[in-house]
Amino acid sequence: MNLFNVIKKDQEYWLVDQLKVSHIPNIDYLVAFDKLLTGWKGQRVAYLSLLMDEENEDWLLKRGFKKVSSIVEYTKPLEGPSNYTNTFQVEALSDSQTTDFDFAILYDSCRSGSANKNNLFSISQIMESLESELGTIWRDQCFIFSQDGMNYGISIPHIEQGTPDEGRMFYFGVVPEQRGKGYGKIFHTISLEILKTFGAKEYLGSTDKSNKPMRRIFEANGCILRDIKGIYRIDMKSG
Template identity: 50%
Template sequence: MDLFNIITNQKEYWLVDQIKKENVGSNDYQKQFSSILNDWIEERIGYLSLLMDENQEEWLMSKGFEKISSIVEYIRSLDSLPDIDEEMDYHSLSEGSMSDQEFRLLYDRCRTGTLNKNKQQSMDKVMHAIETELGPNWRKHCYYFTKSDSLLGICIPHIEMGTNDEGRLFYFGVTPEFRGQGTGVNIHKIALHLLKNHFSAKNYVGSTDTSNQPMIKIFEQNGCQLRDRKGIYRIEKEN
């Protein structure tokens, strides 16, 4: 039984996310994760980032992990979605109207002043992760939003690894000058439509840092329900 999703970049990092299942005890999770951790140690990869129930925190600390933050996870069925803002335009990077470099710069603007406490990667690593995790058609996942020729923000919808219909956003962000105006709610709403209509998602799962109240409000305003809370833990390879 797989109790963790794992995304690996063989040279730089492993991203591990606990899959919570009924009737699975702490010992089972610890046993399986210990095997994952041992494999990571043998590979000597740069770092391992873990999302896991906070009731495992003491055990993780004893293994050398540092706690980065806590996140909340929200879920929403995509069966029935509210109408979107028809005045907001959106395009995928695959259409060719924006260059990869322009999208990269817009992404970097959107993450300026983030309230999330997780460590930011360089944009080189971010773009490499998008290409690696989303595959050769990654540009079809990268959307940017405009209104009256102003760049408002971006989203990167995809189907979660190991599932057929669980919609996720690799990233969602609003440019600093358009925050606090309802822009984020509208972009997120369109992102839900994209997940349903372009990627055949049945449900949406989103997460954010517990300190990111604006994002939590966006989840709630767009009908998402709180599902879970996890800690973010990180361990670096020994030199």
């Protein structure tokens, strides 16, 4: 059974996420991750970023990891109609007049001033990763929320490979000047509806533990706290 989801980018990084299963003892995760870590060292990849239970923190720190932050994971069944009023234009990047360059600028604006501490990538790296992680149809999954010709925010709902029933958001955000007005809740609700059209039966969302605005959006839209994980990182030079 696969106990970790791993995203690899050439010699640049490995992104590793613990896939928690209730009947799997913690020692099995430690054994599996030790093998994974050995493989990462053998391939001399620049760094490894890990999401894992904080109960293993001391074990990880002794192996050269540094703690970046903590994240919370929320979940919600995607069933039945949602009652909301939408006065915004919702358009996929593939259907809009927005260029990839302008979308990158909008994306960068949405993530500026974020309470998330795990900002590993530059916007150019993020744009590169969209195709590698979401495939050639990534523009169909990038949505822009606008009104009267002004862009208010974006979301990138998707189905992760290997989890056909589970919907996630590669990113979700509101431009700084429109925050605190309730738009985040609306855009998140619309994004959940889009995930339904993708075939998702359940939503899994995550954010930094300290990101109170995003946590309020999760809870306002009926999402339930499922888990708390630590974010850890190790670099090859220290590995």
